[in-house]
Amino acid sequence: MEKVIETQELSLNYGDFNALANVNLPIYRNKVTALIGPSGCGKSTFLRCLNRMNDLIDNVKVEGIIRFNGEPVQGVGVDVIELRKKVGMVFQKPNPFPMSIFDNVAYGPRQQGVKNKDKLKEIVEKALKQAALYGEVKDRMNESATRLSGGQQQRLCIARALAMEPEVLLMDEPTSALDPMATQRIEELIEELKKDYTIVIVTHSMQQAARISDNTAFFLLGEIIEFGLTSEIFANPRDKRTEDYITGRFG
Amino acid sequence: MVKRKVRLSEILLNSSVFLSTALSALALGLIFFYVIREGTTLLNWELFTGNYHARNYIAELQDNQSQSYNMPDFSTSENVYPVDRFGIALEEDVDLAGNGVVRVYYVHPDSPFNQMISKEVGTEVVDLDVGMIFQRISYVDHPTSLSRGGAQKFATELNDPQREVYELFFSDLGGGIQGSIITTIYLIFMTIIIAVPFGVLTAIYFNEFAPSNWITKTMRSFIETLTGVPSIIYGLLGITVFVPLTVRFTPAVNSNLIAGALTLSVIILPTIIRTTEESLRVVPDDHRAASLALGANKTQTTFKVVLPQASPGIITATFLGIGRVIGESAALIFVLGAAIKDTVNIYEPSTSLAVHIWSMMTDEPANIALSSTIAILILAIVLVINVTVKIGVKLLTRKGM
Numbered sequence: 344m345e346k347v348i349e350t351q352e353l354s355l356n357y358g359d360f361n362a363l364a365n366v367n368l369p370i371y372r373n374k375v376t377a378l379i380g381p382s383g384c385g386k387s388t389f390l391r392c393l394n395r396m397n398d399l400i401d402n403v404k405v406e407g408i409i410r411f412n413g414e415p416v417q418g419v420g421v422d423v424i425e426l427r428k429k430v431g432m433v434f435q436k437p438n439p440f441p442m443s444i445f446d447n448v449a450y451g452p453r454q455q456g457v458k459n460k461d462k463l464k465e466i467v468e469k470a471l472k473q474a475a476l477y478g479e480v481k482d483r484m485n486e487s488a489t490r491l492s493g494g495q496q497q498r499l500c501i502a503r504a505l506a507m508e509p510e511v512l513l514m515d516e517p518t519s520a521l522d523p524m525a526t527q528r529i530e531e532l533i534e535e536l537k538k539d540y541t542i543v544i545v546t547h548s549m550q551q552a553a554r555i556s557d558n559t560a561f562f563l564l565g566e567i568i569e570f571g572l573t574s575e576i577f578a579n580p581r582d583k584r585t586e587d588y589i590t591g592r593f594g
Numbered sequence: 595m596v597k598r599k600v601r602l603s604e605i606l607l608n609s610s611v612f613l614s615t616a617l618s619a620l621a622l623g624l625i626f627f628y629v630i631r632e633g634t635t636l637l638n639w640e641l642f643t644g645n646y647h648a649r650n651y652i653a654e655l656q657d658n659q660s661q662s663y664n665m666p667d668f669s670t671s672e673n674v675y676p677v678d679r680f681g682i683a684l685e686e687d688v689d690l691a692g693n694g695v696v697r698v699y700y701v702h703p704d705s706p707f708n709q710m711i712s713k714e715v716g717t718e719v720v721d722l723d724v725g726m727i728f729q730r731i732s733y734v735d736h737p738t739s740l741s742r743g744g745a746q747k748f749a750t751e752l753n754d755p756q757r758e759v760y761e762l763f764f765s766d767l768g769g770g771i772q773g774s775i776i777t778t779i780y781l782i783f784m785t786i787i788i789a790v791p792f793g794v795l796t797a798i799y800f801n802e803f804a805p806s807n808w809i810t811k812t813m814r815s816f817i818e819t820l821t822g823v824p825s826i827i828y829g830l831l832g833i834t835v836f837v838p839l840t841v842r843f844t845p846a847v848n849s850n851l852i853a854g855a856l857t858l859s860v861i862i863l864p865t866i867i868r869t870t871e872e873s874l875r876v877v878p879d880d881h882r883a884a885s886l887a888l889g890a891n892k893t894q895t896t897f898k899v900v901l902p903q904a905s906p907g908i909i910t911a912t913f914l915g916i917g918r919v920i921g922e923s924a925a926l927i928f929v930l931g932a933a934i935k936d937t938v939n940i941y942e943p944s945t946s947l948a949v950h951i952w953s954m955m956t957d958e959p960a961n962i963a964l965s966s967t968i969a970i971l972i973l974a975i976v977l978v979i980n981v982t983v984k985i986g987v988k989l990l991t992r993k994g995m
Contacts, residue, residue, distance in 0.1 A: 394887060401806070428889035438880035440899055451888035454898070500884070507888055 345372045347511055347541045348393055348416075348430075353407035354565075355388060355397065362388045363565045366407070370511070375533060375542045377556030377573065379549060381593065385565040386545045390513050392416075393543065394430040395423050412510075428455070431504035432513045436520050437496035439488035439503070444480050447488045447499055451507040466506050473539075474502035475532050494525025498532065505540075512536065514544040518551065530555050549589050553577050561585045629973065633966030640725075641690050641967060644770020645936040648727070651764050653710035653720050658758050663702045674699050675749035681705035682752075684728060684745040690769030692963050696728040696745045697767075710762065722764065730763040771968060773936040774950040777851065778920060780938060781930075781946055784855035785862065785919050790912055792859070793866030794901075800867070801874040802896050820864040829925030832857030837929055846941040854930035854946075858922060862915035869914060873907020874900060906987040913983040917976055923948040947972055 348370035355363040363385045370376050370393075378386040391397045392409060395416065409416040416426060428451075439447050448467040449457075457463055467484075471477040476498040480491070488499055497517060504512060514533075518526040533542055533555050546552050552559055553573060560570040561582075569576060569585045580586040587593055663681035668674045673686040681702030689695045701707055707722040728748055732738045736757050739748060751757055804810040836853040840846045846853070877900045885895040923946070931943030932953050938944050945953060951968050954961040 396883060396887060399883065399886065424889045424891060427887055432884075432887035434880060434884060434887075436880060438878065438884045440881055440884070441903055450885070450898070451890065454885075454888070454890040454894045503884075503888065 344374070346370065347372045347412060348543075349408075349410045350389075350392070351408040351410075353389070353392065353405070353409060355385075355392065355406070356404045357400070358402045361565055363392070366565075366567055368560055368567060368570060370541060370543055371558065372541050373537055373539075374557040375537050375544060375555055376558045376560065377552035378543065378545045378560050378562060379547075379552050379588070380562035381588065382547075384562040386560075386562045387515055388565075389562070390515055390543060390545050393511070393513055394427050394432055395421075396432065398423065428507050429509050430511045430513060431507055431509035433497070433500050433504055433515065433517045435516045437493055437500055439491070439496050439499050441487065441489055443485045444488045444491070444499060445484040448502050448506050451503060455507075467502075470502040470506040471499075473505050473536065474498045475528065475535070476502055492525070494521050494528060497521060497525070497529060501529075501532065501536075505536075509540065511541045511543065514542065516545050516547060519547060526551075549577075549591075561588060563588070626973070629966045629969045631966075632963055633968075633970040636690060636692065636963050636967040637970060638690070640767065641770055642775060642971070643772050644690065644767055646768060646770055646773055646934045647936055648765040648768025650729070651720050652713040652761060653764075654713065654761050655706045655710055655759050657706045661704070663704065665702060666700065668700070671699070673745065675745050676700070677749050677752040679753050679755065680707060682707055682722070684749050686745040689727070689767060690964065692961075694742075694744075696741045696748055698722055698724050698726045698728065698764075700724065707762075713761070722762075725767060727765050727767060728762075729765055731759060732761040732763075734758040734760045769964070770936075771947065771950055771971075773934060773938055774945045774947050774968075775971075776938045777930075777935070777944040778946045780851055780940065781855055781858060781926075782916050782919050784851070784940075785858040786912060786915060788855060789859035789862050789866055789915060790908070793863050793911065793915075794870050794908055796863075797867045797870035797874060798896060798901070801871050802892070802900065817864045817867055821868065824924075825861055825922055826924040826928075828857055828861045829928035831860065832925060832929035840941075844941055849929055849931040849943040851930060851938070851940040851942070851944060854926055857925050857929045858919050861922065861925060862918050865914050865918065866911040869911035870904060870908050873904040873910075877903045906990045909986055909990070910983060913979050916979055920946075920972055920975060921948055922946070923952050927952065 346369045350366055350368050353363055353366040354361065366389060368389075378390060380386050388397065392405060393411075393416070397403045397405065405417055407417075411426065411430065415421060440450060442450070445467055448470050449463045452463060452466050457466070468477060471480065476495060479495060480486075480499075488496065491499060497520075501512075501517075518529050521529065530551065533544065536542060544556065556573045558571065559573040559576045561568045561576065561584075563584055569580060569582050576585065577589060580589060661681070663678065665676055665678060665681065665683070668676045668683050671685075674683050675685070676683040682698060682705055683700035685697045685699035687695055687697040701722055701724060705722075709719045709721065712718055712720040727741070729741050730738060731748065731751070733751070734757075736751075739751055741748075752759070800810065800814060832853055833849075836856040837849055840850055840853045840856070841848065844850070844852060881899050881903070882895055885899045886892075890898070926946055926949050930946065930949070932945055932949055933943045934950060934953060935942065935944040947968050951965045954965045954968070
């Protein structure tokens with residue numbers, strides 16, 4: 344299996360606080376990798392390392408190696424914008440811009456200089472179709488995106504990320520603010536998307552990880568306790584702490 | 595049911611809430627009542643469109659012979675006195691400052707008061723128009739008559755076939771505030787054009803780009819302090835910096851409108867920075883993160899995602915600024931001067947409405963009526979601005995969010 348992203352001895356400090364320590368994790372192409380663990384275990388922090396969103400926070404120090412397609416992600420000479428074009432992100436709370444549905448999806452390509460209207464229309468339609476939202480919004484492309492329901496907004500955010508044609512999609516608890524029906528639609532969508540994309544998803548729900556992911560990494564206090572096939576981790580966890588967590592004894 | 599005991603302290607607190615509200619409302623209501631009571635008597639379209647400085651004319655009639663004119667009937671109009679002999683009618687009226695004057699009420703097209711021979715150098719003939727003021731009439735072999743005698747006296751004398759008019763001294767109405775209105779409009783536009791871009795960009799720097807360190811914090815508290823500085827201190831800045839600067843680089847020779855606008859820009863800049871910054875601060879960080887995660891850079895994120903969301907705040911800031919421009923007087927007396935002008939030139943001193951009030955009140959005697967009329971105008975403008983802002987912001991927020 345081909346590794347898209349790989350980290351070696353990755354550690355991260357917020358000031359004095361050690362958020363990640365010695366994380367070695369491969370992300371395989373066209374697989375869904377779930378990051379699970381209790382709150383504050385560093386799984387979201389790890390996710391944000393992969394597209395360098397941690398740069399936005401002051402006092403963050405990252406050590407170790409992150410490779411995307413063999414190229415280093417950390418370091419001074421790395422083109423962050425190029426990286427973020429290839430590694431898209433979907434956030435915990437649906438966060439569409441207060442613009443029209445069309446403008447939301449077209450935002451990324453527009454900032455990269457795509458001006459041709461037909462081309463933009465094509466990109467937007469394709470992204471919305473991939474995000475399984477096109478049928479619901481095709482007649483109201485100029486309506487404000489904030490009028491959509493929460494689940495639709497989140498699929499719009501996925502479409503917005505897909506419009507950049509990334510290789511990897513990072514999802515930070517994408518369903519935690521949604522109702523069960525909307526959650527189910529997103530999960531079906533993830534299933535569909537992994538044909539074309541590599542997906543890394545942080546989730547609080549063990550059931551969700553078990554349902555949709557191929558690989559699972561269990562984080563605890565900034566370290567990876569266990570990583571492997573989801574089926575194995577949930578059936579026969581090797582570590583006692585993993586077992587305690589997935590059986591709901593803590594977290 | 596248990597009857598709850600109401601504590602004395604609660605009664606006191608509640609009653610002081612109601613009392614304070616009532617007193618505030620009363621104070622504001624009294625101001626409005628006073629201004630409107632004093633000012634409405636002079637409220638008049640001519641005041642807003644008329645010149646302040648009346649133009650004077652001296653002229654003599656080409657033809658002093660009596661004729662009969664087909665005059666309308668003035669008997670129903672009060673205080674109007676027809677002069678059948680010359681085909682005009684005079685009215686007892688008050689000028690814009692409330693002083694009694696004799697105004698021209700009617701001029702027959704064939705009247706000899708049209709096409710009079712002007713005694714001023716440079717003009718040959720001059721017409722008497724409706725609305726002009728009769729100041730003085732000199733007669734051949736008869737004593738000169740002044741306007742304080744009233745319209746009726748003028749009319750009786752002019753109707754006397756024995757008298758021959760030697761010379762007529764008359765003038766425009768004058769006292770209008772048209773020039774001050776125009777100056778105020780100029781000031782608003784120039785100030786906003788200068789201050790809003792600077793203010794908004796500065797706010798963007800502070801909220802989006804500035805590192806959070808002691809320098810930023812110090813600068814921010816400086817700006818906060820500047821909002822509370824009395825405007826007369828800005829006036830000093832204006833007269834020592836902006837007036838010499840404009841004199842050096844423009845055709846201006848002393849206080850002028852550009853210096854006034856620059857000074858006002860400095861006055862409203864802190865307000866614009868603060869208001870804009872507050873509206874930038876409430877833009878969710880999620881949106882910034884989403885934009886950056888899509889591969890947009892900082893500049894694109896700031897100007898395409900963050901700034902549009904702050905636009906209601908920027909509009910509010912702009913209109914707060916306009917309110918300040920309309921209301922400012924102390925600083926402007928220094929940098930713009932207090933000379934009331936009828937033709938406004940940005941390189942010359944002139945007067946805004948607020949300073950016009952000041953001029954009227956420093957007259958001897960103080961003209962409270964006219965000042966109150968200008969005050970009504972200012973209040974009306976501020977009211978219109980406030981309503982516009984409310985509606986505008988509502989429309990913007992409904993469209994965007």
